[in-house]
Amino acid sequence: MKLKELSELLNLSQTTVSRALNGYPEVSESTRKRVREAAETHGYHPNTRARSLATGRAMAIGHVLPLSSKHEMMNPVFTDFIAGAGEVYSAHGYDMLLSVVPDELQERTYRDLRNKGSVDGLIVHAPKLAEQRIHLLNEIGIPYVVHGRASDSNEPYAWVDMNNTHAFKRATDFLLDLGHRRIALVNGLADMDFAIRRRAGFEEALAERGIEPEAALVSSDEMTESTGYAAARGFLAGPAPPTAFLASSILSALGIRRAIEERGLRMGRDISVITHDDDLGYLQNRAEVPVFTATRSSVRDAGRLAAGMVLEMVQSPDTAVRQVLLESELILGQSTGPAPVFG
Amino acid sequence: MKLKELSELLNLSQTTVSRALNGYPEVSESTRKRVREAAETHGYHPNTRARSLATGRAMAIGHVLPLSSKHEMMNPVFTDFIAGAGEVYSAHGYDMLLSVVPDELQERTYRDLRNKGSVDGLIVHAPKLAEQRIHLLNEIGIPYVVHGRASDSNEPYAWVDMNNTHAFKRATDFLLDLGHRRIALVNGLADMDFAIRRRAGFEEALAERGIEPEAALVSSDEMTESTGYAAARGFLAGPAPPTAFLASSILSALGIRRAIEERGLRMGRDISVITHDDDLGYLQNRAEVPVFTATRSSVRDAGRLAAGMVLEMVQSPDTAVRQVLLESELILGQSTGPAPVFG
């Protein structure tokens, strides 16, 4: 069923039918109702491609997610982020276009998406410290929102980010208050912006108490159970093992716990662990008393927010770029306790 | 830069330029070259919407993924699947359209995607035992491939699936060979097709040795670390605890290991665990000697395959529907050993 057929069926012009369905005031309420009902019963749906060709709007937002070149790994946080974003898009009649691209093809992908006109706006995932994409996108001239930030960039851009520095500062402070002095940080890849900020928060808290951060107690890697395990195992085997861990992801924390228990120690009593918790659907840390003490910030909410922002930018292009900083909660779980007293 | 501009610039008609770029034989190689070079230097990219309006093909494949209504959880396997599929799409110039929809909106979503003409084909994720979507899609008449199967459906449809039954039969046999007699199954949600097949394989192996499967040693739930932990903890606290576990996901297996160690037991010595391993990027089980003995089958490969199949169906609609059954490998890890001998 196409517009022409529907209009013939109703003895109306295509113009009127189109206007009736799109809510224009030039058509009487009675005909509008008649048209709506006919469209409904005959299952008429305007062809998206034709519509966007006519309007110039693609009615789609693109998500470009980098394939980590090192391990060919996709960001595990992504699932929840798009679940949130998808909600918002479908509520507004937008589609979500996904491109999974290795690092070297990113620039080309962005330009193509723009040139081929397949999206009205973009979401940028997993920014690194030095992020050429921001410069590129500003040059290309297309609305976009970054999930995270790129500290090195001095150009303006819209973003949604968590207050990584503050979250890890708080977490570190909390451990310090419990008496811990040797704290290890099991962080994400060193060139990721969020990892840099988390480390900064961590070191800031230490510095405030006059503790020199030890490079030997910091690891940076992809955040998985096995990397978490490997890092923790290494730290615990050292001459002066840490009494507490800070983890950048629940997956890492699971690995850390394994390393702890493998040594016959108990998490929360012998060794404390605080992890960041993205509140992922498949990695819940939400028991009455959660397993892990955690800095929690819902990635799904971030997805909702970012999607809303990019739609806003698409619909009214000259509003100022918004930047949203989400604070995380510090959730008390079973994985922390006072530092063991020696001697 | 649009076609018209480029053609004027070259003193050629739009027809010729279009044909030159699309490889039609009616244009001389010399002009083709001239056109190609001009397109390159001026950065000409045909507008996707206009092109698909003219050709009638959307050049996009839709992925509809159900939000588990129970826990609002996205399938954690999804990330790797689309990483694989995305590779294939971009290699063929196709886009990937994503819709995350709650169960009750699924039918509407499928119909809309068809009616609005925004995709040429579909991938169906996470089929349940009784899957109305297959009937719906056959009725709608659009090429699609199911990741998994829907055993209840007697209509023909294309799918890519793992041999779940065989994998779990083998795993169970392996445990039985090691002397285990009380084996617990920590499975996925009971109405998911894959979970039903895995259970069938499990029970078949038991039956062959004359062992009556105990309902009390089977759990069905969302596959997460905490559900795995809870299930295993329950089983181990029972009057006749199992000596081995079969898990449907590494996440569950991580939880199971935690429950085991919490009781002061050691996995691989006191209690054996075999898990299915989807070979996810963020849940690697790939050490020299992997942590878990596992039935491994790459979900990313499945994504590649499914994407290839749906493109094939789009391009030549009347070929017979293909059905691909992937076998898994049984990978020996550290988590299994002979059943403990009592008395």
Added chain:
DNA sequence: TGCGCCATCCAAAGCGCTTTGGGGTGAGTC
């Protein structure tokens, strides 16, 4: 020389929609 035949190229129609720029009709006003 004249004919036919490729090889090249082009004008224009059409994909299905939105939107511009009117046009007709009836009620209201004097």
Added chain:
DNA sequence: GACTCACCCCAAAGCGCTTTGGATGGCGCA
């Protein structure tokens, strides 16, 4: 009764591309 003004509605242009159905010209061949 003529005029204005809403109010409803319509024909046609246009979005940027592909594709049909020629047109043109050069060449070989008799």
